[in-house]
Amino acid sequence: MREVDVAIIGAGTAGMGAYRAALKHTDNIVLIEGGPYGTTCARVGCMPSKLLIAAAEAEEAVRRAAGFGVLATAPRIDGVEVMNRVRRERDRFVGFVNETVEGFDPSLRSKGCARFEDPHTLRLDTEEVVHAARIVVATGSASVIPKVFDAVGDRLIVNDDVFDWTDLPGAVAVFGGGVLGLELAQALNRLGVRVRLFGKGGGVGSLSDPSVRDAAAAIIGADLPFDPDADVQGITREGDTVVVSFRGGNAMHEERFDWLLAATGRAPVLDGLNLAASGLTLDERGAPKVDPLTMQVDGGHIFFAGDVAARIPLLHEAADDGRIAGDNAGRFPQVQTHRRRTPLGIVFTDPNIATVGASFAELSERSCDFATGEVDFADQGRARVLRQNRGLLRVYGERATGRLLGAEMVAPRGEHLAHLLAWAVQADMDVETALEMPFYHPVIEEGLRTALRNLSVNLGRRTENPPRSIDCGPGA
Incomplete structure (x- = not known):
């Protein structure tokens, strides 16, 4: 039987983060992986999907060129070459991840599918048995098929x-x-x-x-x-x-x-773990309740991280989960709470769809006294220049303080607007401070300024919106 301080089940984004964090406290750890190395993001998620989207954006750019007076022949899609590039670049990204994992000390890695035999004992399908003082479960998620x-x-x-x-x-x-x-x-x-x-x-x-x-x-x-x-x-x-x-x-x-x-x-991968033997309190789905500030379950020695924790199935959240879980597993029982980042989600459609901070539904459900500001991109200057003038951005602010709370949008270059807003929300910025920040002309970000000005009026901090042409162009 192998005796370790920390066992980590799963070598994806969360598992790798947990490994690095736990290693700062002890080198008596083991990283267990039952499948191929390579994260969900690199293999089947973020990166290959963006490669396919990039090909689609190239086609769309050619198709839209006539709207600028640039005449081109109709694009011909070579499906074989499109998918060749997707797979080729996907494999490169996966290769980078594999190199990272394979760079970890081989003596601290085990291959095999793990299941609980008791709260501290894991049996792999290779018949290896691991007794761990603390355990991090980072087994990811899988597609749900009705x-x-x-x-x-x-x-x-x-x-x-x-x-x-x-x-x-x-x-x-x-x-x-x-x-x-x-x-x-x-x-x-x-x-x-x-x-x-x-x-x-x-x-x-x-x-x-x-x-x-x-x-x-x-x-x-x-x-x-x-x-x-x-x-x-x-x-x-x-x-x-x-x-x-x-x-x-x-x-x-x-x-x-x-x-x-x-x-x-997608749903957490719990099948095969035999969580009934873990001693954890499980809900009707067979899943435990995880503290998002510590990634701890039942205040004990078991931690969950990444998609399996059923929080926010995004790479940056999984990485944070792993870091927090690994740190606390390494330092246990001196567990520490960690501040979570402002929620940020982006859909890479055209235009981008994004959510930042508290959602409209969350604010409404908790009866928060908030106001909204908005901009329609139909006449926004830079968006019209680019012929990308479709979308709506709504930003939310607290009436009592003017503090920015969140936003939802379907907007051109929304991935960048969402980041600006996420940073502002995490910094506890209020609407007037945000409006004091520099805005170049002409840029899409001026659309955000329009929404902030509208929010300021609706919060009672300004009496009227400036004319749309105040900064040279309509919708600035």
Whole structure:
């Protein structure tokens, strides 16, 4: 039996972060991985999806060129080369991660799938047994596939499968109006694949502000068929074809696709861990409650980190989870709380969809006394110059203090606006301080200034909005 101070189950983003943090306290640790090295982000998430989106953006740039008076021949999509680059660059990113893990001391790594035998004992499927004083569980997440999709058999895929394609298909039905569904549906559509996006419950990404959600649905829907609350009546298989029957308006429709892409969310990987033997208190889903400030469970020696902790399934959050869990596992029982970063989520659609800080729904549910400010990018100067003038940004501020609380947006260059706002929220900045910051002209960020000015008026700190042309151009 191997005796260690800290055992870490999973060598993904969270697991690697936990390893590095725990190693600062003890070198008697083991990092256990049952599958291939390489994070979800590098293999099947952030990076390969952005490679596909980059190809779609290149196609869109050529297609839109005529709007600037630049005449080009219609782009021809070479699906084989598109997917060659996606896989080639994906493999490079995975290779970088593998090099990092393989650079860890081999004596501190074990290969095998681990399961609890008791609160301190792990048995690997290699029959190795590890007794650990503290344990970090960082087993990640896996795609959720509703049973209704079973009818299509091997014509069902998840996002992981897309990036192993050797060519682009003719038609794909995408189910799920979340981050993965939105990004992949729009990218595939722009690359010449016939796509229909079926949502459920009216959701568009993680947006909760009705005004922004409606704007985003309309913008995405202008590019491809998208129903955020689709009324699907049937899903069947005919030969190598997926047949989807759905109600649209007052009529029934039937459409055929090569594939059904299930982008219906991800769930923590708990199967096989035998958590019942861990001594932890588990809910009806068989999952424990995790303290987000310590990543500790039940105040004891077991910590959860990353997607398996069921907090916010994003790489930067997983990295923070791992750092916190590993630090506390290493220093246990002197556990410390850690301040969490301001929530920040970005969907790489065109325009970007983003959420920052407290959401509209959160502020409303806790009866926070807040005001909103907004900007419509239809006439925003820089956005019109770029022919990217679609979108709506809404920012929220506390009435009593003027402090910025959060924002939701579908906006051109929204990934950058979201970062500026996240930094401002984390710094406890108020709206007047934000308005004192420099804004160059002409830039998209002037749209944010317009929203902040509007928020200031609605908070009662200013009496009126300046004229739209005050800084040279309309919508500045």
